[in-house]
Amino acid sequence: MGRYVxxxxxxxxxxxxxxxxxxxxxxxxxxxxxxQRLAGERRPDPARAALLRDQYNLSDPLVVQYTKYMxxxxxxxxxxxxxxxxxxxxxxxxxxxTIKLGLTAFVIEIVIxxxxxxxxxxxxxxxxxxxxxxxxxxxxxxxxxxxxFSLQLIxxxxxxxxxxLPVAGVTDGWPKAYLLxxxxxxxxxxxxxxxxxxxxxxxxxxxxxxxxxxxxxLNRRRVVGVHTLxxxxxxVVTFLGVDLGGLMGGAIVTESIFNLPGVGFYIGQSTRASxxxxxxxxxxLLVLIYLFANLVVDLLYAVLDPRIRYD
Amino acid sequence: MTDAPDGQSAGAASSGVLGGGxxxxxxxxxxxxxxxxxDAWRDLKSSPLFWVSSTLIAVLVVIAAFPGLFTTRxxxxxxxxxxxxxxxxxxxxxxxxxxxxLYARTLFGARASILVGVLVTLGTSLLxxxxxxxxxxYGGWVDSVLSRLVDIFFAVPLILAGLVFxxxxxxxxxxxxxxxxxIFGWTTAARIMRSSVISTKNVDYVTAARALGxxxxxxxxxxxxxxxxxPVVVVAMIxxxxxxxxxxxxxFLGIGLQPPTISWGIQISDGxxxxxxxPHILLIPSxxxxxxxxxxxxxxxxxxxxxxxxLR
Numbered sequence: 001m002g003r004y005v006x007x008x009x010x011x012x013x014x015x016x017x018x019x020x021x022x023x024x025x026x027x028x029x030x031x032x033x034x035x036q037r038l039a040g041e042r043r044p045d046p047a048r049a050a051l052l053r054d055q056y057n058l059s060d061p062l063v064v065q066y067t068k069y070m071x072x073x074x075x076x077x078x079x080x081x082x083x084x085x086x087x088x089x090x091x092x093x094x095x096x097x098t099i100k101l102g103l104t105a106f107v108i109e110i111v112i113x114x115x116x117x118x119x120x121x122x123x124x125x126x127x128x129x130x131x132x133x134x135x136x137x138x139x140x141x142x143x144x145x146x147x148x149f150s151l152q153l154i155x156x157x158x159x160x161x162x163x164x165l166p167v168a169g170v171t172d173g174w175p176k177a178y179l180l181x182x183x184x185x186x187x188x189x190x191x192x193x194x195x196x197x198x199x200x201x202x203x204x205x206x207x208x209x210x211x212x213x214x215x216x217x218l219n220r221r222r223v224v225g226v227h228t229l230x231x232x233x234x235x236v237v238t239f240l241g242v243d244l245g246g247l248m249g250g251a252i253v254t255e256s257i258f259n260l261p262g263v264g265f266y267i268g269q270s271t272r273a274s275x276x277x278x279x280x281x282x283x284x285l286l287v288l289i290y291l292f293a294n295l296v297v298d299l300l301y302a303v304l305d306p307r308i309r310y311d
Numbered sequence: 312m313t314d315a316p317d318g319q320s321a322g323a324a325s326s327g328v329l330g331g332g333x334x335x336x337x338x339x340x341x342x343x344x345x346x347x348x349x350d351a352w353r354d355l356k357s358s359p360l361f362w363v364s365s366t367l368i369a370v371l372v373v374i375a376a377f378p379g380l381f382t383t384r385x386x387x388x389x390x391x392x393x394x395x396x397x398x399x400x401x402x403x404x405x406x407x408x409x410x411x412x413l414y415a416r417t418l419f420g421a422r423a424s425i426l427v428g429v430l431v432t433l434g435t436s437l438l439x440x441x442x443x444x445x446x447x448x449y450g451g452w453v454d455s456v457l458s459r460l461v462d463i464f465f466a467v468p469l470i471l472a473g474l475v476f477x478x479x480x481x482x483x484x485x486x487x488x489x490x491x492x493x494i495f496g497w498t499t500a501a502r503i504m505r506s507s508v509i510s511t512k513n514v515d516y517v518t519a520a521r522a523l524g525x526x527x528x529x530x531x532x533x534x535x536x537x538x539x540x541x542p543v544v545v546v547a548m549i550x551x552x553x554x555x556x557x558x559x560x561x562x563f564l565g566i567g568l569q570p571p572t573i574s575w576g577i578q579i580s581d582g583x584x585x586x587x588x589x590p591h592i593l594l595i596p597s598x599x600x601x602x603x604x605x606x607x608x609x610x611x612x613x614x615x616x617x618x619x620x621x622l623r
Contacts, residue, residue, distance in 0.1 A: 014462075018459065018460070018466075019466040022464070027475065137605065138601070141556075141601045141608065143563075143597075143604075145560060145579070146601075153586050246468065248471060249468045250470070252470060253560060268474070271566065272565065279474075283475060286471065287466055
């Protein structure tokens with residue numbers, strides 16, 4: 001296990017460098033002079049512009065800028081917005097909202113997704129199975145933002161008297177305030193998880209070791225709960241890691257629909273205002289979190305499936 | 312979303328059940344003969360799912376190519392006196408806020424979505440397929456380098472990457488969106504191609520071809536690729552739907568396609584503002600978008616069914 005962890009950590013290094021460089025070089029290519037944009041219609045004072053340019057290393061070549069940026073990153077400095085606010089401060093303000101939203105969505109998709117998948121897989125071909133397969137397919141085909149508006153206006157506005165769920169801009173009062181946006185965010189992943197669980201459960205129920213377990217006279221509960229489920233969860237756990245990326249993309253959409261001032265909300269806002277340092281800082285942070293989470297998932301994967309550790 | 316396709320096979324398994332079962336055709340009783348493609352085609356012909364989805368796709372493609380066949384109205388002709396009118400016999404889908412005919416606009420909007428979906432799928436399959444095939448076939452350090460490259464691009468979530476890319480290159484219309492999604496969307500195809508090639512390159516007929524003196528190019532083109540390409544094709548069809556949906560999301564965020572381009576994403580983003588007063592403006596393009604995405608996913612499912620020997 002130790003060797004496996006070490007190997008994964010070493011593999012992570014080039015990926016972190018490559019991904020941050022990729023984002024950084026894209027924003028470096030942004031057209032226009034950011035200092036001029038900051039000044040708006042007026043001509044910026046040359047001395048002041050030179051100072052700012054120097055402060056943000058804007059006159060260095062790309063690689064030097066990137067190296068300086070990475071140096072700052074290791075000291076916890078993710079850059080400053082052009083208005084002088086540190087990106088880490090913006091992040092500190094925004095992440096509680098996103099974490100609450102993301103975790104609520106994560107719990108919803110795991111509980112409901114796994115539940116539906118188990119139900120469908122155990123009653124393969126039955127009425128429940130067919131309606132779950134059909135329903136999840138429809139959910140996958142609906143883009144997140146369409147689901148978001150529809151639920152916001154139907155559940156949040158038209159059925160307000162039954163559910164009393166806040167519609168937009170309410171960030172305190174977890175979990176109630178987050179239920180609706182989290183459900184929207186979880187929607188597509190929930191559908192994938194239930195389909196994935198079902199497929200892998202159906203496949204594993206046909207496996208020889210399950211037949212052996214049944215032949216040994218174990219009861220169904222133990223056969224499914226211990227023997228089948230552990231093996232069926234492997235693809236689901238892998239999906240959960242990959243899915244974090246989807247959740248981050250979805251958070252931009254969900255947070256702007258429900259007006260939640262989370263990380264995604266700020267990314268969307270600063271992209272529209274072409275505030276490059278904020279976009280790079282926040283996206284870089286998200287990518288680092290994503291890579292780290294996937295490392296955790298990989299380790300979890302190795303715990304679930306010993307074959308991974310030994311190859 | 313590497314695992315998305317796996318989730319899809321669930322639908323595949325039940326396709327017969329949903330469709331009421333095609334039953335055994337006379338030819339099935341005989342021993343199988345012919346190529347994989349002929350086999351797959353025989354399977355596809357009896358799948359109702361395949362006929363439904365491919366008919367829908369055919370209709371949508373005709374609409375996208377020749378919207379003028381279905382409507383004589385000009386989608387950019389708007390009359391404010393009709394603003395927000397609901398569907399009627401005069402205008403089947405009603406009017407939007409600017410008083411433009413929604414039926415005409417929805418039909419003309421198909422082109423942008425389907426064009427983006429098809430081009431991005433072609434681009435990602437070619438780019439990803441090539442890189443994946445190289446990594447899988449050569450192995451060793453080539454594989455290590457290319458696999459890390461895949462990891463790097465995979466580490467940036469598609470919508471985040473699209474957002475950054477399109478704010479850097481904002482004025483390239485449909486081509487900007489296609490470029491953004493291709494550059495950051497090829498990794499799934501590469502991963503699948505790689506594992507598919509790895510499992511194909513060591514089989515006996517490849518060794519035999521090599522022993523007979525076939526060159527690397529010939530082995531890859533004639534022996535490995537034809538046998539490794541099926542999973543990539545299936546995933547391509549499913550991702551086509553997903554790319555269409557991502558394009559709509561980017562347009563909705565205000566960073567993908569821009570007016571005056573007519574697209575479903577822009578229409579939906581417009582309709583959102585008047586949802587309570589006139590829900591049809593949002594619901595009709597959303598419905599078209601959903602049916603398109605669904606058709607491609609279902610077609611991918613049906614093709615997977617036909618190509619997957621495990622289900623036979």
